[in-house]
Amino acid sequence: MVVLSVPAEVTVILLDIEGTTTPIAFVKDILFPYIKENVKEYLQTHWEEEECQQDISLLRKQAEEDSHLDGAVPIPAAPENGADDLQLMIQAVVDNVCWQMSLDRKTTALKQLQGHMWRAAFTAGHVKAEFFEDVVPAVRKWREAGMKVYIYSSGSVEAQKLLFGYSTEGDILELVDGHFDTKIGHKVESESYRKIANSIGCSTNNILFLTDVTLEASAAEEADVHVAVVVRPGNAGLTDDEKTYYSLITSFSELYLPSST
Protein backbone atom coordinates (compact mmCIF):
# COMPACT_ATOMS: atom_id res chain seq x y z
CA MET A 1 0.00 0.00 0.00
CA VAL A 2 1.18 3.54 -0.82
CA VAL A 3 1.69 5.61 2.31
CA LEU A 4 1.69 9.39 2.55
CA SER A 5 3.39 10.69 5.67
CA VAL A 6 1.54 13.57 7.32
CA PRO A 7 3.97 16.37 8.27
CA ALA A 8 4.54 16.57 12.03
CA GLU A 9 3.28 20.19 12.17
CA VAL A 10 -0.20 19.11 10.98
CA THR A 11 -2.82 19.14 13.74
CA VAL A 12 -5.95 19.69 11.62
CA ILE A 13 -7.31 17.64 8.73
CA LEU A 14 -9.67 19.62 6.51
CA LEU A 15 -11.92 17.53 4.28
CA ASP A 16 -13.78 18.26 1.09
CA ILE A 17 -16.96 16.20 0.69
CA GLU A 18 -17.96 15.51 -2.93
CA GLY A 19 -15.28 13.34 -4.55
CA THR A 20 -13.31 13.06 -1.28
CA THR A 21 -15.44 11.62 1.54
CA THR A 22 -18.45 10.91 -0.66
CA PRO A 23 -18.89 9.57 -4.20
CA ILE A 24 -19.64 12.22 -6.83
CA ALA A 25 -22.34 9.80 -8.04
CA PHE A 26 -24.25 10.19 -4.76
CA VAL A 27 -24.36 13.96 -5.24
CA LYS A 28 -25.05 13.90 -9.00
CA ASP A 29 -27.48 10.95 -9.10
CA ILE A 30 -29.36 11.38 -5.82
CA LEU A 31 -28.99 14.82 -4.23
CA PHE A 32 -29.11 17.01 -7.34
CA PRO A 33 -32.03 15.22 -9.07
CA TYR A 34 -33.98 15.58 -5.79
CA ILE A 35 -33.64 19.36 -6.13
CA LYS A 36 -34.62 19.46 -9.81
CA GLU A 37 -37.66 17.23 -9.24
CA ASN A 38 -38.91 19.03 -6.13
CA VAL A 39 -37.92 22.69 -6.38
CA LYS A 40 -41.21 23.94 -7.85
CA GLU A 41 -43.37 22.17 -5.29
CA TYR A 42 -41.00 23.23 -2.49
CA LEU A 43 -41.29 26.90 -3.47
CA GLN A 44 -45.08 26.67 -3.75
CA THR A 45 -45.35 25.07 -0.31
CA HIS A 46 -42.83 27.23 1.57
CA TRP A 47 -43.12 30.55 -0.29
CA GLU A 48 -44.57 32.51 2.64
CA GLU A 49 -41.95 31.30 5.12
CA GLU A 50 -39.17 33.67 6.15
CA GLU A 51 -36.42 31.14 5.46
CA CYS A 52 -37.73 30.62 1.91
CA GLN A 53 -38.02 34.38 1.32
CA GLN A 54 -34.39 34.81 2.47
CA ASP A 55 -33.34 32.09 0.02
CA ILE A 56 -35.22 33.85 -2.82
CA SER A 57 -33.62 37.22 -1.93
CA LEU A 58 -30.17 35.66 -2.08
CA LEU A 59 -30.97 33.97 -5.41
CA ARG A 60 -32.29 37.27 -6.81
CA LYS A 61 -29.12 39.08 -5.74
CA GLN A 62 -27.02 36.35 -7.36
CA ALA A 63 -29.14 36.58 -10.55
CA GLU A 64 -28.38 40.32 -10.71
CA GLU A 65 -24.64 39.60 -10.40
CA ASP A 66 -24.97 36.92 -13.09
CA SER A 67 -26.92 39.10 -15.55
CA HIS A 68 -23.88 39.51 -17.84
CA LEU A 69 -23.44 35.73 -18.21
CA ASP A 70 -24.57 33.80 -21.29
CA GLY A 71 -27.95 32.14 -20.66
CA ALA A 72 -28.40 33.76 -17.22
CA VAL A 73 -31.97 33.56 -15.89
CA PRO A 74 -33.23 36.77 -14.20
CA ILE A 75 -35.50 36.71 -11.15
CA PRO A 76 -38.01 39.61 -11.16
CA ALA A 77 -38.74 41.75 -8.11
CA ALA A 78 -41.34 40.53 -5.61
CA PRO A 79 -44.81 40.02 -7.21
CA GLU A 80 -47.49 42.66 -6.59
CA ASN A 81 -50.41 41.50 -8.70
CA GLY A 82 -51.63 38.28 -7.18
CA ALA A 83 -51.50 34.62 -8.09
CA ASP A 84 -50.45 34.89 -11.75
CA ASP A 85 -47.42 37.02 -10.90
CA LEU A 86 -46.53 34.62 -8.10
CA GLN A 87 -46.58 31.63 -10.47
CA LEU A 88 -44.39 33.52 -12.96
CA MET A 89 -41.99 34.39 -10.17
CA ILE A 90 -41.83 30.80 -8.92
CA GLN A 91 -41.14 29.60 -12.46
CA ALA A 92 -38.33 32.17 -12.79
CA VAL A 93 -36.74 30.90 -9.57
CA VAL A 94 -37.09 27.27 -10.76
CA ASP A 95 -35.48 28.18 -14.11
CA ASN A 96 -32.68 30.06 -12.37
CA VAL A 97 -31.96 27.13 -10.01
CA CYS A 98 -31.96 24.65 -12.93
CA TRP A 99 -29.69 26.94 -14.98
CA GLN A 100 -27.22 27.25 -12.10
CA MET A 101 -27.31 23.50 -11.54
CA SER A 102 -26.72 22.78 -15.24
CA LEU A 103 -23.38 24.58 -14.79
CA ASP A 104 -22.71 22.97 -11.38
CA ARG A 105 -22.39 26.45 -9.90
CA LYS A 106 -21.29 26.65 -6.29
CA THR A 107 -22.94 29.95 -5.36
CA THR A 108 -23.88 30.44 -1.73
CA ALA A 109 -27.43 31.28 -2.84
CA LEU A 110 -27.94 27.99 -4.68
CA LYS A 111 -26.26 25.93 -1.95
CA GLN A 112 -28.37 27.53 0.77
CA LEU A 113 -31.64 26.66 -0.96
CA GLN A 114 -30.42 23.12 -1.70
CA GLY A 115 -29.51 22.61 1.98
CA HIS A 116 -32.96 23.70 3.08
CA MET A 117 -34.64 21.43 0.54
CA TRP A 118 -32.57 18.36 1.52
CA ARG A 119 -33.56 18.80 5.17
CA ALA A 120 -36.95 17.14 4.59
CA ALA A 121 -35.46 14.28 2.53
CA PHE A 122 -32.82 13.42 5.15
CA THR A 123 -34.88 13.86 8.29
CA ALA A 124 -37.73 11.76 6.88
CA GLY A 125 -35.21 8.99 6.12
CA HIS A 126 -35.80 9.15 2.35
CA VAL A 127 -32.10 9.80 1.72
CA LYS A 128 -28.99 8.59 3.54
CA ALA A 129 -25.56 10.02 2.73
CA GLU A 130 -22.88 7.73 1.35
CA PHE A 131 -19.28 7.79 2.50
CA PHE A 132 -16.37 5.82 1.06
CA GLU A 133 -15.72 2.85 3.34
CA ASP A 134 -12.28 4.06 4.46
CA VAL A 135 -13.57 7.45 5.66
CA VAL A 136 -15.15 6.72 9.04
CA PRO A 137 -12.43 4.33 10.34
CA ALA A 138 -9.69 6.76 9.27
CA VAL A 139 -11.38 9.79 10.83
CA ARG A 140 -11.83 7.89 14.11
CA LYS A 141 -8.13 6.95 14.05
CA TRP A 142 -7.01 10.52 13.34
CA ARG A 143 -9.12 11.83 16.20
CA GLU A 144 -7.74 9.19 18.56
CA ALA A 145 -4.28 10.41 17.55
CA GLY A 146 -5.29 13.95 18.60
CA MET A 147 -6.08 15.45 15.19
CA LYS A 148 -8.95 17.89 14.75
CA VAL A 149 -11.16 17.16 11.73
CA TYR A 150 -13.01 19.93 9.89
CA ILE A 151 -15.11 19.99 6.74
CA TYR A 152 -14.82 22.58 3.96
CA SER A 153 -17.37 22.03 1.21
CA SER A 154 -19.28 24.18 -1.26
CA GLY A 155 -22.37 22.51 0.17
CA SER A 156 -23.88 24.70 2.91
CA VAL A 157 -22.97 23.98 6.53
CA GLU A 158 -26.58 22.95 7.04
CA ALA A 159 -26.33 20.44 4.17
CA GLN A 160 -23.00 19.15 5.50
CA LYS A 161 -24.58 18.48 8.89
CA LEU A 162 -27.42 16.59 7.21
CA LEU A 163 -24.93 14.37 5.37
CA PHE A 164 -23.00 13.55 8.55
CA GLY A 165 -26.12 13.33 10.69
CA TYR A 166 -28.05 11.00 8.38
CA SER A 167 -25.58 8.66 6.72
CA THR A 168 -25.45 4.97 5.87
CA GLU A 169 -22.95 4.80 8.78
CA GLY A 170 -25.51 6.38 11.15
CA ASP A 171 -25.10 9.75 12.84
CA ILE A 172 -21.39 10.55 12.53
CA LEU A 173 -21.61 14.30 13.19
CA GLU A 174 -19.62 13.86 16.41
CA LEU A 175 -16.58 12.96 14.27
CA VAL A 176 -16.38 16.51 12.97
CA ASP A 177 -14.95 19.42 14.97
CA GLY A 178 -16.43 22.09 12.72
CA HIS A 179 -17.75 23.04 9.29
CA PHE A 180 -16.96 25.69 6.68
CA ASP A 181 -18.80 26.55 3.48
CA THR A 182 -18.56 29.29 0.85
CA LYS A 183 -19.67 31.91 3.36
CA ILE A 184 -16.02 32.00 4.43
CA GLY A 185 -14.97 32.33 0.77
CA HIS A 186 -14.75 30.19 -2.34
CA LYS A 187 -12.65 27.05 -2.34
CA VAL A 188 -10.51 28.21 -5.25
CA GLU A 189 -9.40 31.37 -3.40
CA SER A 190 -6.40 31.11 -1.11
CA GLU A 191 -7.74 33.79 1.25
CA SER A 192 -10.49 31.32 2.27
CA TYR A 193 -7.87 28.97 3.73
CA ARG A 194 -6.24 31.78 5.71
CA LYS A 195 -9.65 32.68 7.14
CA ILE A 196 -10.31 29.03 8.02
CA ALA A 197 -6.98 28.77 9.87
CA ASN A 198 -7.77 32.00 11.67
CA SER A 199 -11.21 30.73 12.64
CA ILE A 200 -9.82 27.41 13.93
CA GLY A 201 -7.04 29.25 15.76
CA CYS A 202 -4.07 27.60 14.05
CA SER A 203 -1.52 28.45 11.36
CA THR A 204 -2.23 27.49 7.77
CA ASN A 205 0.71 25.07 7.84
CA ASN A 206 -0.96 23.17 10.68
CA ILE A 207 -3.68 22.12 8.21
CA LEU A 208 -3.74 19.24 5.73
CA PHE A 209 -6.50 19.71 3.13
CA LEU A 210 -7.81 16.69 1.24
CA THR A 211 -9.72 17.41 -1.97
CA ASP A 212 -10.41 15.93 -5.40
CA VAL A 213 -10.14 19.31 -7.17
CA THR A 214 -6.65 20.55 -8.07
CA LEU A 215 -7.78 24.19 -8.35
CA GLU A 216 -8.80 23.97 -4.69
CA ALA A 217 -5.54 22.21 -3.76
CA SER A 218 -3.58 24.93 -5.54
CA ALA A 219 -5.42 27.74 -3.71
CA ALA A 220 -4.86 26.02 -0.36
CA GLU A 221 -1.19 25.44 -1.12
CA GLU A 222 -0.75 29.11 -1.99
CA ALA A 223 -1.91 29.87 1.56
CA ASP A 224 0.76 27.46 2.91
CA VAL A 225 -1.73 24.69 3.68
CA HIS A 226 -0.52 21.11 3.12
CA VAL A 227 -2.57 19.33 0.47
CA ALA A 228 -3.18 15.87 -0.93
CA VAL A 229 -5.39 15.18 -3.93
CA VAL A 230 -7.87 12.36 -3.42
CA VAL A 231 -8.39 10.02 -6.37
CA ARG A 232 -11.72 8.21 -6.14
CA PRO A 233 -13.84 6.20 -8.57
CA GLY A 234 -15.94 8.63 -10.62
CA ASN A 235 -13.71 11.67 -10.02
CA ALA A 236 -12.49 13.84 -12.89
CA GLY A 237 -9.17 12.65 -14.31
CA LEU A 238 -5.91 14.46 -13.53
CA THR A 239 -3.34 15.59 -16.09
CA ASP A 240 0.09 13.94 -16.05
CA ASP A 241 1.54 17.17 -14.63
CA GLU A 242 -1.02 17.19 -11.80
CA LYS A 243 -0.29 13.52 -11.05
CA THR A 244 3.40 14.31 -10.80
CA TYR A 245 3.04 17.54 -8.84
CA TYR A 246 0.51 16.62 -6.14
CA SER A 247 0.65 13.98 -3.43
CA LEU A 248 -2.14 11.57 -4.37
CA ILE A 249 -4.12 9.18 -2.21
CA THR A 250 -6.87 6.76 -3.23
CA SER A 251 -7.99 6.00 0.35
CA PHE A 252 -7.75 7.84 3.67
CA SER A 253 -6.01 4.71 5.02
CA GLU A 254 -2.96 5.73 2.96
CA LEU A 255 -2.26 8.65 5.29
CA TYR A 256 0.37 7.88 7.88
CA LEU A 257 0.34 9.92 11.06
CA PRO A 258 3.76 9.82 12.77
CA SER A 259 2.01 10.40 16.13
CA SER A 260 -0.31 7.38 15.77
CA THR A 261 2.34 4.61 15.85
Ligand SMILES: CSCCC(=O)C(=O)COP(=O)(O)O
Ligand atom coordinates in the same frame (compact mmCIF):
# COMPACT_ATOMS: atom_id res chain seq x y z
C1 LIG B 1 -22.29 18.87 1.25
S1 LIG B 1 -23.69 19.12 0.38
C2 LIG B 1 -23.73 18.22 -1.11
C3 LIG B 1 -22.70 18.45 -2.10
C4 LIG B 1 -22.72 19.77 -2.77
O1 LIG B 1 -23.75 20.40 -2.96
C5 LIG B 1 -21.48 20.31 -3.22
O2 LIG B 1 -21.44 21.36 -3.86
C6 LIG B 1 -20.23 19.60 -2.86
O3 LIG B 1 -19.10 20.32 -3.14
P1 LIG B 1 -17.68 19.95 -2.52
O4 LIG B 1 -17.08 21.27 -2.24
O5 LIG B 1 -17.87 19.11 -1.29
O6 LIG B 1 -16.93 19.21 -3.59
Ligand SMILES: [Mg+2]
Ligand atom coordinates in the same frame (compact mmCIF):
# COMPACT_ATOMS: atom_id res chain seq x y z
MG1 LIG C 1 -14.98 17.99 -4.07
